[in-house]
Amino acid sequence: MEKEDKKLLLRTIPSLEKLISSDEFKNFKGIYPRRLVLKIARNCIENIRTKILNNSSTVSVDDYSIYSQVKEELQRWDRHGIKRVINATGVPLHTNMGRSPLCERAKKRLESILETYCSLEIDGETGKRGSRSKRVEKLLSEFTGAESAVVVNNDSSAVLLVLENLAKNKEVIISRGELVEIGGGFRIPEVMERSGCHLVEVGTTNKTRLIDYKKAITPNTGMLLKVHTSNFKIIGFTESVSLEELIHMAKSENLPLFYDQGNGLMINLMPYGFEHELNVIESIKAGVDIIAFSGDKLFGGPQGGIILGKKKYIEPLKNDPLMRALRPDKMTLACLEATIEEYLTTENPEETIPILNMLTEKPAKLKKRVEDFIQELINIKNPETEINLTEGFSEIGGGTFPGFSLPTFMAGIKSPEGANILQEKLRRQNPSIYCRISEDQVLIDLRTIKGNDRKDLLNGFKKVFTERQFNSID
Numbered sequence: 001m002e003k004e005d006k007k008l009l010l011r012t013i014p015s016l017e018k019l020i021s022s023d024e025f026k027n028f029k030g031i032y033p034r035r036l037v038l039k040i041a042r043n044c045i046e047n048i049r050t051k052i053l054n055n056s057s058t059v060s061v062d063d064y065s066i067y068s069q070v071k072e073e074l075q076r077w078d079r080h081g082i083k084r085v086i087n088a089t090g091v092p093l094h095t096n097m098g099r100s101p102l103c104e105r106a107k108k109r110l111e112s113i114l115e116t117y118c119s120l121e122i123d124g125e126t127g128k129r130g131s132r133s134k135r136v137e138k139l140l141s142e143f144t145g146a147e148s149a150v151v152v153n154n155d156s157s158a159v160l161l162v163l164e165n166l167a168k169n170k171e172v173i174i175s176r177g178e179l180v181e182i183g184g185g186f187r188i189p190e191v192m193e194r195s196g197c198h199l200v201e202v203g204t205t206n207k208t209r210l211i212d213y214k215k216a217i218t219p220n221t222g223m224l225l226k227v228h229t230s231n232f233k234i235i236g237f238t239e240s241v242s243l244e245e246l247i248h249m250a251k252s253e254n255l256p257l258f259y260d261q262g263n264g265l266m267i268n269l270m271p272y273g274f275e276h277e278l279n280v281i282e283s284i285k286a287g288v289d290i291i292a293f294s295g296d297k298l299f300g301g302p303q304g305g306i307i308l309g310k311k312k313y314i315e316p317l318k319n320d321p322l323m324r325a326l327r328p329d330k331m332t333l334a335c336l337e338a339t340i341e342e343y344l345t346t347e348n349p350e351e352t353i354p355i356l357n358m359l360t361e362k363p364a365k366l367k368k369r370v371e372d373f374i375q376e377l378i379n380i381k382n383p384e385t386e387i388n389l390t391e392g393f394s395e396i397g398g399g400t401f402p403g404f405s406l407p408t409f410m411a412g413i414k415s416p417e418g419a420n421i422l423q424e425k426l427r428r429q430n431p432s433i434y435c436r437i438s439e440d441q442v443l444i445d446l447r448t449i450k451g452n453d454r455k456d457l458l459n460g461f462k463k464v465f466t467e468r469q470f471n472s473i474d
């Protein structure tokens with residue numbers, strides 16, 4: 001290219017100032033960070049300049065459509081944020097989508113305290129300084145029958161606090177079959193190490209007997225620990241010691257028994273086809289000294305670590321310096337209070353606690369919901385798309401109920417562009433729709449669709465069905 005031509009071409013590049021003061025760019029104002037918009041626009045301009053200077057023949061009109069390039073980049077940036085999504089996977093405790101949804105009471109409470117201020121540490125009775133956790137602790141005792149309660153940020157911190165406070169520099173006995181990794185690299189043995197206690201493993205991976213614990217007890221034993229093997233299942237030639245047996249032995253050896261129960265199940269799910277397992281309330285009734293679990297698994301509340309048990313073990317935790325580092329914020333506490341109040345108030349937690357509602361929905365009801373949904377989908381679909389009622393299973397998720405899934409009914413959608421592309425298109429909607437794929441069908445499981453989700457799910461499909469062509473995936 002001649003020098004003069006280059007000069008002329010360079011003059012065609014719009015100036016940054018002109019660009020960002022254009023009407024189009026005003027659309028981004030107040031929505032996206034100004035410096036981000038500037039940075040992306042500057043890069044686009046720089047790109048054209050480089051191409052011209054390098055004699056590139058590929059500089060095209062597309063390079064000049066800076067507004068749409070910036071818009072696309074901003075949307076990409078947006079997709080990385082935490083926003084509402086539609087979970088059509090049917091996995092109720094989806095760890096990647098925030099685990100348990102909150103009940104109405106908790107949502108309302110949260111909204112009300114976020115208006116301006118809240119009574120986090122003011123005693124409404126006296127007007128004097130109060131404690132942020134007194135009420136939630138009282139509610140927990142009321143609900144579960146535990147003598148005392150402490151709340152921290154999650155179950156992992158609960159395990160850390162309990163071990164550090166009650167068994168530092170002492171031996172803690174645990175079955176080899178329970179040395180679990182919970183996920184995200186959280187391994188029970190490593191947390192125990194961090195808390196300064198010494199791990200004493202007993203039994204083998206598949207078999208541990210009461211006598212194994214008994215033989216491991218020394219004058220330096222500080223605690224017996226049982227961990228719920230929430231995310232895996234050992235089947236076949238197995239044997240483990242029940243909570244009741246351990247409670248009995250801990251008592252006779254005068255040692256505390258700590259049960260990391262994890263999932264926070266409060267009700268009996270057996271009538272709904274689940275295997276029997278001791279829930280939190282039953283474990284406390286059976287006499288466990290300390291029990292800990294997550295707030296956002298089957299308990300159905302916010303992320304949190306709830307520790308319950310005997311007064312003599314729980315009260316010291318409250319004055320542990322670690323407690324200051326692990327204490328939850330006002331949003332967590334308010335939400336947790338409201339969730340417990342809901343349990344204490346409702347006739348039927350399976351109705352009003354969303355996570356329990358999803359786990360216990362009757363197949364016939366689910367089927368009817370799916371059939372109605374399919375009818376609406378058929379009304380808006382394009383002719384090439386096939387939609388059928390499909391039977392299958394919903395996993396529970398969140399590392400609970402390994403090897404168990406619930407029979408379910410789904411909308412199976414077969415589109416000529418293929419399941420992967422349809423799935424991608426659904427994910428690009430606002431709010432994003434997440435779904436499963438099986439045998440080149442997109443599966444929509446309504447088990448996890450509640451409230452406004454249904455309307456927005458349908459809207460998302462409407463948009464996808466009316467899109468003329470698919471713009472390639474980045």
Ligand SMILES: *Cc1c(COP(=O)(O)O)cnc(C)c1O
Nearest residue numbers: 154155156228230261262263294
């Ligand atoms: C889920 C779980 C944890 C981790 O809980 P977080 O609240 O995610 O920190 C620890 N122990 C058990 C047994 C669990 O099930």
